[in-house]
Amino acid sequence: MSRSILVIGSGAAGMTAASTARKTDPDARIVLVTEDEHIAYSPCVIPWALEGKMTWDDIVMHDPEYYRQERDIDVRIRTKVSSVDVDKGLLVAGDEEMTFDSVVIATGGNVFIPPIPGRDLEGVHVVRTINDGKSMEKALKNVQEVAIIGAGVIGLEMALSLIELGKRVTVVEMMDQVVPRILDNDLAGDVRRYLEDKGVNFLMGAPIQSVDGDGHVESVTVNGDTVPCGMVIFSTGVRANLELPQQMGLDVGALGGVRVSPSMQAYRKGRLVGNVFVCGDVVQCESAIVAGPTMSQLGSSAVRQGRVAGINAAGGRALHEGVASPWVSVIGDLQVAGTGISSGLASWYGVDVVVGTGKGFSRARYYPGGTPMTVKVIAEVTTGRLIGAQIISGEDATGRINWLSAAIIERVSASDFISRYENAYCPPTSMVRDVAFAAMEDLVSKL
Amino acid sequence: MSRSILVIGSGAAGMTAASTARKTDPDARIVLVTEDEHIAYSPCVIPWALEGKMTWDDIVMHDPEYYRQERDIDVRIRTKVSSVDVDKGLLVAGDEEMTFDSVVIATGGNVFIPPIPGRDLEGVHVVRTINDGKSMEKALKNVQEVAIIGAGVIGLEMALSLIELGKRVTVVEMMDQVVPRILDNDLAGDVRRYLEDKGVNFLMGAPIQSVDGDGHVESVTVNGDTVPCGMVIFSTGVRANLELPQQMGLDVGALGGVRVSPSMQAYRKGRLVGNVFVCGDVVQCESAIVAGPTMSQLGSSAVRQGRVAGINAAGGRALHEGVASPWVSVIGDLQVAGTGISSGLASWYGVDVVVGTGKGFSRARYYPGGTPMTVKVIAEVTTGRLIGAQIISGEDATGRINWLSAAIIERVSASDFISRYENAYCPPTSMVRDVAFAAMEDLVSKL
Numbered sequence: 001m002s003r004s005i006l007v008i009g010s011g012a013a014g015m016t017a018a019s020t021a022r023k024t025d026p027d028a029r030i031v032l033v034t035e036d037e038h039i040a041y042s043p044c045v046i047p048w049a050l051e052g053k054m055t056w057d058d059i060v061m062h063d064p065e066y067y068r069q070e071r072d073i074d075v076r077i078r079t080k081v082s083s084v085d086v087d088k089g090l091l092v093a094g095d096e097e098m099t100f101d102s103v104v105i106a107t108g109g110n111v112f113i114p115p116i117p118g119r120d121l122e123g124v125h126v127v128r129t130i131n132d133g134k135s136m137e138k139a140l141k142n143v144q145e146v147a148i149i150g151a152g153v154i155g156l157e158m159a160l161s162l163i164e165l166g167k168r169v170t171v172v173e174m175m176d177q178v179v180p181r182i183l184d185n186d187l188a189g190d191v192r193r194y195l196e197d198k199g200v201n202f203l204m205g206a207p208i209q210s211v212d213g214d215g216h217v218e219s220v221t222v223n224g225d226t227v228p229c230g231m232v233i234f235s236t237g238v239r240a241n242l243e244l245p246q247q248m249g250l251d252v253g254a255l256g257g258v259r260v261s262p263s264m265q266a267y268r269k270g271r272l273v274g275n276v277f278v279c280g281d282v283v284q285c286e287s288a289i290v291a292g293p294t295m296s297q298l299g300s301s302a303v304r305q306g307r308v309a310g311i312n313a314a315g316g317r318a319l320h321e322g323v324a325s326p327w328v329s330v331i332g333d334l335q336v337a338g339t340g341i342s343s344g345l346a347s348w349y350g351v352d353v354v355v356g357t358g359k360g361f362s363r364a365r366y367y368p369g370g371t372p373m374t375v376k377v378i379a380e381v382t383t384g385r386l387i388g389a390q391i392i393s394g395e396d397a398t399g400r401i402n403w404l405s406a407a408i409i410e411r412v413s414a415s416d417f418i419s420r421y422e423n424a425y426c427p428p429t430s431m432v433r434d435v436a437f438a439a440m441e442d443l444v445s446k447l
Numbered sequence: 448m449s450r451s452i453l454v455i456g457s458g459a460a461g462m463t464a465a466s467t468a469r470k471t472d473p474d475a476r477i478v479l480v481t482e483d484e485h486i487a488y489s490p491c492v493i494p495w496a497l498e499g500k501m502t503w504d505d506i507v508m509h510d511p512e513y514y515r516q517e518r519d520i521d522v523r524i525r526t527k528v529s530s531v532d533v534d535k536g537l538l539v540a541g542d543e544e545m546t547f548d549s550v551v552i553a554t555g556g557n558v559f560i561p562p563i564p565g566r567d568l569e570g571v572h573v574v575r576t577i578n579d580g581k582s583m584e585k586a587l588k589n590v591q592e593v594a595i596i597g598a599g600v601i602g603l604e605m606a607l608s609l610i611e612l613g614k615r616v617t618v619v620e621m622m623d624q625v626v627p628r629i630l631d632n633d634l635a636g637d638v639r640r641y642l643e644d645k646g647v648n649f650l651m652g653a654p655i656q657s658v659d660g661d662g663h664v665e666s667v668t669v670n671g672d673t674v675p676c677g678m679v680i681f682s683t684g685v686r687a688n689l690e691l692p693q694q695m696g697l698d699v700g701a702l703g704g705v706r707v708s709p710s711m712q713a714y715r716k717g718r719l720v721g722n723v724f725v726c727g728d729v730v731q732c733e734s735a736i737v738a739g740p741t742m743s744q745l746g747s748s749a750v751r752q753g754r755v756a757g758i759n760a761a762g763g764r765a766l767h768e769g770v771a772s773p774w775v776s777v778i779g780d781l782q783v784a785g786t787g788i789s790s791g792l793a794s795w796y797g798v799d800v801v802v803g804t805g806k807g808f809s810r811a812r813y814y815p816g817g818t819p820m821t822v823k824v825i826a827e828v829t830t831g832r833l834i835g836a837q838i839i840s841g842e843d844a845t846g847r848i849n850w851l852s853a854a855i856i857e858r859v860s861a862s863d864f865i866s867r868y869e870n871a872y873c874p875p876t877s878m879v880r881d882v883a884f885a886a887m888e889d890l891v892s893k894l
Contacts, residue, residue, distance in 0.1 A: 012879055042879055044873060045811060045874040048814070048874060048875065053815055054813050059811075059813055298872065299872050299879045300869060300870050300871065300872035300877075300880065300881075301869070303879055303880045304880075307865075318866065319866060320866070321867045323869060324869060326869050326870065327871050327872075327873075328871040328872065328876055328877070329873055330873050330875040335873075335876060337871055339871070364489060364492060364506075365508065366492075366501050366505040366506055367492070367495070367500070367501065368500055395842075395843070396843050396845060396846050397871075397876070398843060398846060398847075398871050398877050399844070399845060399846020399849065399850055400846035400849065400850075402850040402868075402869070402870050402871060402881070403849040403850040403853055405850075405868075405869055405871070406850055406853040406857070406868060409868070409869075410857050419755075419765065419766060420768045420856055421849075421852075421853060421856070422747060422748070422771060422772065422773050422786075422852055422856075423747050423773065424773035424775040424786070424844075424849060424852070425745065425746050426775045426776055426777050426782075426845070427489060427492040428495065429775055429777060429782060429844070429845040430747075430775070430845050432459055432489055432491075432746045433747065433750045434747075434849070
């Protein structure tokens, strides 16, 4: 009899797991169940869709019918899985019981909204699904002032999109810098100044105290001050959606994600559960930087994890290696990217670091259209190995952060990088010696 | 007494060697001697300067006075070194004798012009120095038809610049594809079609037989056919300029460059010469791909080698590792990049390869402004390790080829790459899973 694989969740992790399972086992019965209405889209694009750079329809790559016809995957939308019995291989989806040989849990995460007064008022939004985007789009027609809570990359991308739409925007961040944890303070300052020049107002270093209004949002209170606004957007980070994993008795790690083995299998009371695979925002995986767990809640990480979960769920064999979690964000004319851990996070881990900064350009200095480029690299003092890197540039940060990410997972030092790594050069796309090398030289000079 | 370091040549290798020597030994006497009039510029930019994207003055980063004042480097332009006596530590530059403790040979290369009739006619040009560029610029005022001999990246960049200037352009290439040796035939076909659409005419698979004219170029003859033209540009590859090395008795390798150790020291009759360092287009260095030598005649390679030569010439210690030689070329709206060895070159080396191709986009599929992106990866059959990669894209090829280059020098396989390497993702700069991974999957499926 053919293998029955059930996938719960239709984000990047779930869709990838289902598709990879199909490639691995052409004969399996594969059902994907999701509470969402839309599948196969990237929530990361919501800020630009809201801005009108493309339609909501554009960003949906495929519908359930496509998966049924092209990949023989039975996709059930708007269907909630209420319980999973691991031992019996049985789950309840909507009002239907389904049996499985293996199950993939890709239930993602939810935006964490702090437990403050007014958080349920009309006019409070999050940036998570197409329907979230559509409801903001509708509401914005009657709103001129927006408060964004949380200055992470999504909050900042949203801020700039709303500025483009002609709104007045205040960003509230409880930490003392934008893009906290993953970007160093100095580069964060550059990003903040850029946004301030674009007209974004910042309230830093104090948490939001309340959302105020009578039925509908009228203001938020921060540090005792009232900020008038007709919309509040929480971009306060994503917490793993643990409802099902907890119901199933799966082990949850210290960082709040489901514990998994490198095969993306779940644990229950410390023992591997053979037929349960977990991937995406809901899991806690291994870091490539420090010995221990990390949360890598990125679309690209979801795809990597979904691939491993899908292969293994279908009887294949794949392992998920530790992650450096490279990321990139486009904030107006800035591309901001990072990988590994920031100086701040290193200090939190108790790792002594030395930091190098290089400043240059994205093209040859004189080549029209080039932009300033700053590259920052971070190494562990004890071993000299690179553990983090960050880039701000007007262009071409993505490939470069992937490159630096490779150096990090290969555990090279800055001096190794200088002697072994090479950059391609053409005046319209690079300096003859890429800015990354200037950062490495600066780092080496400080060791 | 302070160390005396003489550097011969003012290209990327020589200038870098002199500057790095200065950083290594603040007290040294450093003299740089060059036949050129201009120093510290990138000949790679000539096609765009000719097109008028910047002035000739723009591309010169520094003049001799800058080096004298800022780096205490004595730069002698328009000065030919006629002889170097290694044993006595003595050279003759112009009519002056200079003593040295160490000497850096960075005499670069010359464009190879085949020994055919008419190669000395007026109207025959090469793309090597600013003065070459200026003389083309002047001559082009009275020229409508140009023949470019050699369809390497410089020839193609020149072709498109001349099209932009409204000229009629014919490219003559003796091989049956453009960008021979370093680009695979299929991608080369894409590049050629792009240029044909822009109006470039190609004559492939036959060498030039003669340049014809009475005093001045009137046509070229290729395969018996006459191609009328008022200008002929040879971009037929660079040969190491061995005049001085041969006079000094330095060993020359099988590929036609000066043999060097990883410290960039020269050999004489098989023995290291302690005080002679060689770098840039004139050297033959070690490949990171195959056991054996390679010529890495790139500006970025010249900088890497010049750095090592300069440090060692000043009494420091640095080594030059094997090279994958990543390169990128911008041809109109195309960025074409490569690293390691091509399928064709692998076959020449007797290496059996398996090739994977990925097709996708430079941004999320629906994101405005994105372009198609093709990534090709090449692995050795016996070991599975990656030995080459190529990219065609409208944007962001440079960082990505550096990334793939890192994987190659780290000797990872395509399946290693899939399980260990990560990509940053943001809809305006990448697909959620970078096209490189599609290429790797395709390769793995063929193993």
